[in-house]
Amino acid sequence: MLRDEMLKLIQAGILAPSADNMQPWKFRIDGDCLELSLDRNLMGLFFDPADVASKMGCGAVLENIDQQARSMGLSIDIDPYSVTDQSTPIRMTFTAHDQQRSDHYATEVFSRCTDRGLYRKSLQVNEADRKKLDDAVRSLSDYSLTFYDLDNQRKAFTKIVYKADTIRFSHEAIHNDFYDVLRFGDHAEKSKDGLAQETLGIESVFIPILRYLRPWRLTHLLNRMVGLHHMMALRGVWLPMVTSPSLVSIVHTGPADYLDFGRAMERFWLQATSCGLSVQPLGAFPLFLARLSTVDGEGFSDTQISQLERLEEAFADITPSYQGTDRQLVMLFRIGYSKCAPNRSMRRTVETFLSE
Known part of the structure; x- marks a missing residue:
């Protein structure tokens, strides 16, 4: 895989929610594999007991990367050992398909946000x-x-x-x-x-x-x-x-x-x-x-x-x-349904998440 393709997957991943938007993630590119681990320097909040919130954030990262990979005609294989062993990074391997898939939320990955404003109660969810x-x-x-x-x-x-x-x-x-x-x-x-x-x-x-x-x-x-x-x-x-x-x-x-x-x-x-x-x-x-x-x-x-x-x-x-x-x-x-467009949380640049 090209490095630009890996960076696009990481860009999708870091748009996931995290506890208080602290984005406690690190990525390492290894050929066609991508490793995800937690950045302990950005953890430790009371709302993160036993790393619960951080692990959920990592799960959201995986979901975003999976959705983006589908849109790029890639399938993702997540090493089950790396998921169960919390001391090792989560390792993802990508395989190309003949054509892009349509069953994905890649567009939504880049538009999803938290909206803490007031909603229109009279407009019901159908x-x-x-x-x-x-x-x-x-x-x-x-x-x-x-x-x-x-x-x-x-x-x-x-x-x-x-x-x-x-x-x-x-x-x-x-x-x-x-x-x-x-x-x-x-x-x-x-x-x-x-x-x-x-x-x-x-x-x-x-x-x-x-x-x-x-x-x-x-x-x-x-x-x-x-x-x-x-x-x-x-x-x-x-x-x-x-x-x-x-x-x-x-x-x-x-x-x-x-x-x-x-x-x-x-x-x-x-x-x-x-x-x-x-x-x-x-x-x-x-x-x-x-x-x-x-x-x-x-x-x-x-x-x-x-x-x-x-x-x-x-x-x-x-x-x-x-x-x-x-x-x-x-x-x-x-x-x-929001009364007005929400302000989206900011994200650091992709390069700040990369580790060797």
Whole structure:
């Protein structure tokens, strides 16, 4: 394969989502093979327990590369040993077909983004698109997609995510991580990573307030005095959810495979993009549950662990696919039609991801 072809595959890969857009990936080109590994210098966030979020990001990278390879008339073979052995890079080999394939989301790879703005609630997702989304998720084994359509389901879903986010906004480590990755002004243009203020989907009047709240001691004081964490969760997730036409979850049956989770998440997202839908993952609650299951809730207080366990029970009550044993919550989303074009997260140049 030509080097330019490999670079095109890498370009597709790095457009995958990652925890707080930190893009913790490294690539090495070895002839017709491409190796993907994690960059430990860009990991370690509270939202990444046992590398869960980073592994899911790698899974999304693999999905993007697979879709781009299909559009180039290539098939991808992923070395199963390199996937199961986390100490070695994921090794991909590409084989040329006689002609390009049409069953791909390559166009969507380059247009997919997170849209944190408000959606048009009156414009519902039609049945044909709902079926396409369901088919995309079920194209991978042991995954299911749930739409929360009934009023009581929507209220319960919204309450679960809202309460999880109040924990998020009252947690010192998460607060500090957030400000480490938040990019004000032209900092995002310089770093090409992290959360640019324009991508947060909030009104411009809140940006100076965010700057002011950087010191944890001040935020903690306001949490205690006026319930700031409740206000942040109301604007951050409650308002976007109640104005969204659809709230959905992806659940997996069987042992956790976070690389595969990332592929399922990204395939859903690409199909939603193909349908003209805006998408925002609601990641706090799923990643909090991952923290409970992978590191026994390390970093949470006993009270917070008990609260999350109750929220998990409430989630099972409205999600039949999550009932029983050996069930994993992959991700929650809100989807709909945006009121205005979102600002896309930036990406570093391909060359910065290459290693020898």
